[in-house]
Amino acid sequence: MKILVVEDELKVVEFLKKGLEEQDYEVDIAFDGQMGERLAVKNTYEIILLDVILPYMNGYELCKKIRVKNQKVPIIMLTALGTTDDKLTGFDSGADDYLVKPFEFKELIARIKALTKRTSGIIQTQNTLKISDLILDIDKKNAQRCGKIIELTAKEFALLEFLMRNKGRVVSRVEIAEKVWDITFDTGTNVVDVYINILRKKIDKDVDNKLIHTKIGQGYIFDDK
Amino acid sequence: MKILVVEDELKVVEFLKKGLEEQDYEVDIAFDGQMGERLAVKNTYEIILLDVILPYMNGYELCKKIRVKNQKVPIIMLTALGTTDDKLTGFDSGADDYLVKPFEFKELIARIKALTKRTSGIIQTQNTLKISDLILDIDKKNAQRCGKIIELTAKEFALLEFLMRNKGRVVSRVEIAEKVWDITFDTGTNVVDVYINILRKKIDKDVDNKLIHTKIGQGYIFDDK
């Protein structure tokens, strides 16, 4: 987890570096705006901390320049300038948070965590089911195998979702018919077989590593291996 | 764009409501924690503002409860309690930002924008939504495609905005009818179809790169690709 600190005052730098390293961040330091820009563009940081008052280029300008290249990286401004207008300037140049010195280190850490939890996948409500190299996208209602997008109809999607959510367990035709088709009594239909066949053609056909397996006399099982 | 404010002091509520409505937010108010929880769970908000000191259940507890159900929605705590420990408690209960009263309204707006630009995943500069080469101008209530201005009626605009904010996700007719038309029970109407058709004629007709796609049996999806 890399973090970039752009700050010219040596005392502050030392204070931040020490505290952040205790939190297991790998800290890069830039002492002026130009150096900050170069590092920010060259490397990928988890988060960037910017002082406003810097030699050569101030923090607002630097922030804007970083934003042109990188919309994503979280940026927190740290500065002694505490008026509302200063803060607005900071947010306008693309900062995500603005913290006025002096502050307690604990608050900085809390704000860093609040920001990174959003970008760094902990939350990432990416609505997908992944098993082996098959990805089912619940939002888009499609699947992906070996990087290829596979469009699914409503029933195909419902069946595949059911199988994936019951990964590693044999599910009987009766159970599938109930949960996916709402068929609660025996109608003598073979829809399940037919749709299993359709799904196999779509997701298992061109691949060695088959995911849908038949358990004769028992049902089907979705499993990786 | 809906916003939830949980706050018991009437003066503060009025101040916030007025200011936020000027920014085109649709504001829901809860006067205590219980009511806040109910609303937060029932509706989908762009962002939630929480006071800490509330009747029945304090803001920290409420925040935690909301987080159990909804990891995604941005939450800002607004409170007179300004010690670092108070702030830490706020962040620990899952808040994204913590603003100490008194604050200037402009700062609140800046912080709301900073947060929402992240969660919506949509690049929102000024008051516009941009996806691919389609620009929706929230202020002017019109759209632009390939440099050509497209005028929209109120309903057309509401529908397009809803689709764009749900970019990459299949939305069902029922969901669209609820969110855009406030139709909460099945009326057997096909307004949604009709308006999708109208929108397609306006924004997708003369272009190869279609943005509105039909997912048969499931709904529509707005997606770039």
Place this chain on the structure above:
DNA sequence: TAATAGCAATGAAAATTCTTGTAGTTGAAG
């Protein structure tokens, strides 16, 4: 009063879903 917007109704067209029927497999008993 004319023009525009919003909505229900319609039927043709397209896509999906399901049934039917045949061919192929499996595995246990002889």
Place this chain on the structure above:
DNA sequence: CTTCAACTACAAGAATTTTCATTGCTATTA
């Protein structure tokens, strides 16, 4: 090793559902 019954796979097309575009009616606005 064969045979056979039960089980499964698959293709084709019929039946159903869903979508799309148009029309005409009503409400609203200029």
